[in-house]
Amino acid sequence: MTLNGWLQIAFFLFLILAVTKPLGVFITRVFSREKTFLDPVLRPLEKLIYRTTGVNEEHEMAWTEYAVAMLLFSLVSMLLLYFIQRVQGFIPPSLFNPQKFGAVNPPHLAWNTAASFTTNTNWQAYSGETTMSYFTQMVGLAYHNFVSAATGIALAIAFIRGIARRQMKTIGNFWVDMVRASLWVLLPFCIVGALVLVSQGVVQNLRPYDTVKIVEPQQVPHLGADGKPAVGADGKPVMDTVTEQTIAQGPVASQEFIKEWGTNGGGFFNANSAHPFENPTPLTNLIQMFGIFAVSAGLTYTLGRMTGSPRHGWAVWGAMAVLFLAGVMVAYWAEAAGNPLLHGVNQQASALQPGGNMEGKEVRFGIANSALFATVTTDASCGAINSWHDSFTPLGGMVPLVNIMLSEVIFGGVGAGMYGMLIYVVLTVFIAGLMVGRTPEYLGKKIEGYEVKMAMLVALIFPLIILALTAISSVKPFGTWAIANAGPHGLSEILYAFTSATGNNGSAFGGLNANTAWYNISIGFATLGGRFLMIIPMLAIAGSLAEKKYVPPSVGTFPVTTPLFSVLLIGVILILGALTFFPALSLGPILEHLLMNAGKAF
Amino acid sequence: MKRNFVTAILMTVVTTILLGVIYPLVVTALAQVMFPAKANGQLLIRDGKLIGSRIIAQPFTGVGYFHPRGSAAGNGYDAVNSGGTNYGPTNQKLLDRVKQDVAAAQSENPGAPIPVDYITTSASGLDPDITPANAAFQSPRIARERGISAEQLRTLIEKHTDGRQFYLLGEARVNVLELNLELDSSYPMQKRASR
Numbered sequence: 001m002t003l004n005g006w007l008q009i010a011f012f013l014f015l016i017l018a019v020t021k022p023l024g025v026f027i028t029r030v031f032s033r034e035k036t037f038l039d040p041v042l043r044p045l046e047k048l049i050y051r052t053t054g055v056n057e058e059h060e061m062a063w064t065e066y067a068v069a070m071l072l073f074s075l076v077s078m079l080l081l082y083f084i085q086r087v088q089g090f091i092p093p094s095l096f097n098p099q100k101f102g103a104v105n106p107p108h109l110a111w112n113t114a115a116s117f118t119t120n121t122n123w124q125a126y127s128g129e130t131t132m133s134y135f136t137q138m139v140g141l142a143y144h145n146f147v148s149a150a151t152g153i154a155l156a157i158a159f160i161r162g163i164a165r166r167q168m169k170t171i172g173n174f175w176v177d178m179v180r181a182s183l184w185v186l187l188p189f190c191i192v193g194a195l196v197l198v199s200q201g202v203v204q205n206l207r208p209y210d211t212v213k214i215v216e217p218q219q220v221p222h223l224g225a226d227g228k229p230a231v232g233a234d235g236k237p238v239m240d241t242v243t244e245q246t247i248a249q250g251p252v253a254s255q256e257f258i259k260e261w262g263t264n265g266g267g268f269f270n271a272n273s274a275h276p277f278e279n280p281t282p283l284t285n286l287i288q289m290f291g292i293f294a295v296s297a298g299l300t301y302t303l304g305r306m307t308g309s310p311r312h313g314w315a316v317w318g319a320m321a322v323l324f325l326a327g328v329m330v331a332y333w334a335e336a337a338g339n340p341l342l343h344g345v346n347q348q349a350s351a352l353q354p355g356g357n358m359e360g361k362e363v364r365f366g367i368a369n370s371a372l373f374a375t376v377t378t379d380a381s382c383g384a385i386n387s388w389h390d391s392f393t394p395l396g397g398m399v400p401l402v403n404i405m406l407s408e409v410i411f412g413g414v415g416a417g418m419y420g421m422l423i424y425v426v427l428t429v430f431i432a433g434l435m436v437g438r439t440p441e442y443l444g445k446k447i448e449g450y451e452v453k454m455a456m457l458v459a460l461i462f463p464l465i466i467l468a469l470t471a472i473s474s475v476k477p478f479g480t481w482a483i484a485n486a487g488p489h490g491l492s493e494i495l496y497a498f499t500s501a502t503g504n505n506g507s508a509f510g511g512l513n514a515n516t517a518w519y520n521i522s523i524g525f526a527t528l529g530g531r532f533l534m535i536i537p538m539l540a541i542a543g544s545l546a547e548k549k550y551v552p553p554s555v556g557t558f559p560v561t562t563p564l565f566s567v568l569l570i571g572v573i574l575i576l577g578a579l580t581f582f583p584a585l586s587l588g589p590i591l592e593h594l595l596m597n598a599g600k601a602f
Numbered sequence: 603m604k605r606n607f608v609t610a611i612l613m614t615v616v617t618t619i620l621l622g623v624i625y626p627l628v629v630t631a632l633a634q635v636m637f638p639a640k641a642n643g644q645l646l647i648r649d650g651k652l653i654g655s656r657i658i659a660q661p662f663t664g665v666g667y668f669h670p671r672g673s674a675a676g677n678g679y680d681a682v683n684s685g686g687t688n689y690g691p692t693n694q695k696l697l698d699r700v701k702q703d704v705a706a707a708q709s710e711n712p713g714a715p716i717p718v719d720y721i722t723t724s725a726s727g728l729d730p731d732i733t734p735a736n737a738a739f740q741s742p743r744i745a746r747e748r749g750i751s752a753e754q755l756r757t758l759i760e761k762h763t764d765g766r767q768f769y770l771l772g773e774a775r776v777n778v779l780e781l782n783l784e785l786d787s788s789y790p791m792q793k794r795a796s797r
Contacts, residue, residue: 282772511688
């Protein structure tokens with residue numbers, strides 16, 4: 001670990017602190033339908049959208065109608081994405097398919113991708129540059145990066161309205177919230193952000209892949225029909241001369257920025273944000289990490305402002321920041337320590353090298369920025385990666401895994417992190433109420449049996465999906481067949497896959513060969529369950545809170561604006577997460593850590 | 603319900619046109635006007651031919667060239683198959699590979715500590731950079747093959763070393779392709795007749 005590494009981490013957190021209030025104020029104005037500086041351009045566009053789609057922007061919805069509208073929109077847009085992938089073969093080269101890619105096959109891969117992008121997961125069982133045309137990337141995938149994020153933001157705003165409103169049956173209009181999230185909170189930032197990324201070297205073009213004459217032609221073993229190096233009649237290996245390199249191109253920057261700003265995480269290329277065309281410089285890396293946290297940090301301020309308790313927003317922010325720092329410290333420490341099984345190698349940090357565990361990492365990011373990125377992308381439900389989590393040390397790789405298991409509430413996905421955190425807040429207030437023996441209240445609303453039942457539903461469905469599917473996959477041949485790393489690491493790969501899918505993260509222990517019927521179908525369902533089975537009880541709580549009377553705070557009310565509340569909130573998050581997942585973790589990364597230090601390999 | 607269903611269909615169509623078609627095409631047009639070289643991948647041309655991208659690694663194995671980091675992209679440095687090995691830290695395949703590479707490196711530059719990025723593969727398989735430590739480790743071989751002094755080579759490496767961006771961000775790094783191109787133009791390989 002180096003001083004510079006810690007400075008970079010501190011600087012990053014400082015940027016997030018600085019953006020929280022201005023962005024939070026902006027988001028509040030957008031959803032309270034107050035004036036913003038973007039109105040002269042966006043307001044006419046917004047009205048045009050309502051006119052063509054038949055939306056009455058004055059109409060208010062009960063939580064049930066809000067849920068139905070959201071589900072219908074997700075269903076229709078998911079079917080469209082499936083359809084676009086399956087007809088890709090009919091899309092002519094001139095219509096942004098210069099590599100003439102055929103249909104996305106097999107169908108279960110297209111299903112998995114459709115489910116994954118609709119749910120803001122962006123799990124990728126395909127490799128972008130060999131599977132998806134520019135048309136599919138832009139119209140199908142990048143499009144979902146926008147609307148799945150906008151849907152998440154809309155839901156968080158609906159939940160906050162539920163807390164803020166008194167004796168009302170409605171929590172807003174889904175269509176209006178979704179459109180305003182897209183037009184105000186996402187689109188303008190993406191246009192500017194994408195161009196800044198291009199200025200640093202992120203590509204943005206529609207040209208066919210380029211073929212270049214490499215400087216030094218290479219002799220490589222000729223692979224026979226069986227995929228193994230061929231041997232000639234003289235017993236010597238047959239060699240091919242490689243003189244060219246083909247370089248994948250594409251409209252990357254426009255997809256790149258929304259990939260982070262909307263915490264989607266689906267890479268244009270297979271290597272995601274490790275690819276030099278997606279993330280060419282340390283500055284683009286910082287912008288991307290900033291983009292992942294910005295909206296979610298802003299939403300904590302929006303929470304405080306819309307509920308009339310700004311200090312509550314900061315108390316939630318504080319809990320998130322503490323958990324973030326804890327994660328990044330462990331990950332940075334573990335990765336900087338390196339791999340004790342590599343002998344004769346200098347893994348010490350110095351002025352000339354970052355040292356540490358560099359397998360699956362890029363030189364321009366080194367250790368600090370790889371550990372930081374891995375923490376940020378899993379604190380939020382982003383899932384972009386700039387280094388392979390599978391190649392992290394056991395404890396370094398456990399940090400992203402645990403972050404997702406805590407259901408990504410450390411800033412979290414745009415919107416999803418906020419409503420996920422509010423579920424924990426409800427539980428925290430309930431537990432605090434039990435401790436003092438009073439009916440718990442949250443910002444003037446009584447928390448009663450119904451809310452706690454719904455919150456527990458959310459808290460239980462999540463581990464149920466993860467652990468059940470992991471258990472099946474780790475004992476059945478169709479599951480274990482896909483493991484790339486033997487020993488406890490193999491269990492970690494499967495556990496990570498289902499945790500990532502159900503948490504709607506989308507990052508992976510990439511060694512797992514997940515493009516099989518079993519994994520594509522089961523992971524597709526896990527992403528849908530992890531999103532919609534959480535959202536419905538969450539909206540039910542919002543609807544129920546909105547209908548309640550306001551109870552003025554009394555001396556017995558547990559205040560939710562203090563550091564004590566932040567500490568209690570952190571405690572609830574950690575205890576719930578630890579109790580649920582500790583047994584599985586101890587068989588995976590923890591066991592691997594112990595065996596690695598004992599010198600055991602697999 | 604029915605009304606929301608109709609809206610869902612219309613909304614999907616309208617937002618797809620705006621966010622899936624107009625947005626990326628507008629960004630593409632602006633990028634091509636404002637930053638054409640960057641937007642097209644910083645392709646390098648020598649003698650009228652495309653010879654690579656400045657920020658995509660290509661293979662070098664000759665003794666007179668700096669070697670990039672190991673690559674698991676396709677069969678190596680395949681820029682349409684980016685990716686890493688995904689070897690876990692306790693994977694025997696990783697340890698065997700490193701053992702073999704360490705032995706080769708030790709015989710090439712005996713006694714010098716081997717920088718970790720020299721024997722590990724990158725995340726993208728297309729990492730254009732090596733660490734300054736890695737460049738220094740390879741220097742004796744290059745100096746010998748090219749018949750140049752250690753001092754000349756050090757100056758050249760420093761010229762192609764990017765420090766931390768704004769003195770803060772990322773890590774110092776040496777661009778392998780640019781360095782090798784300058785080696786070829788300034789210090790062409792000696793005739794091998796003597797060997």
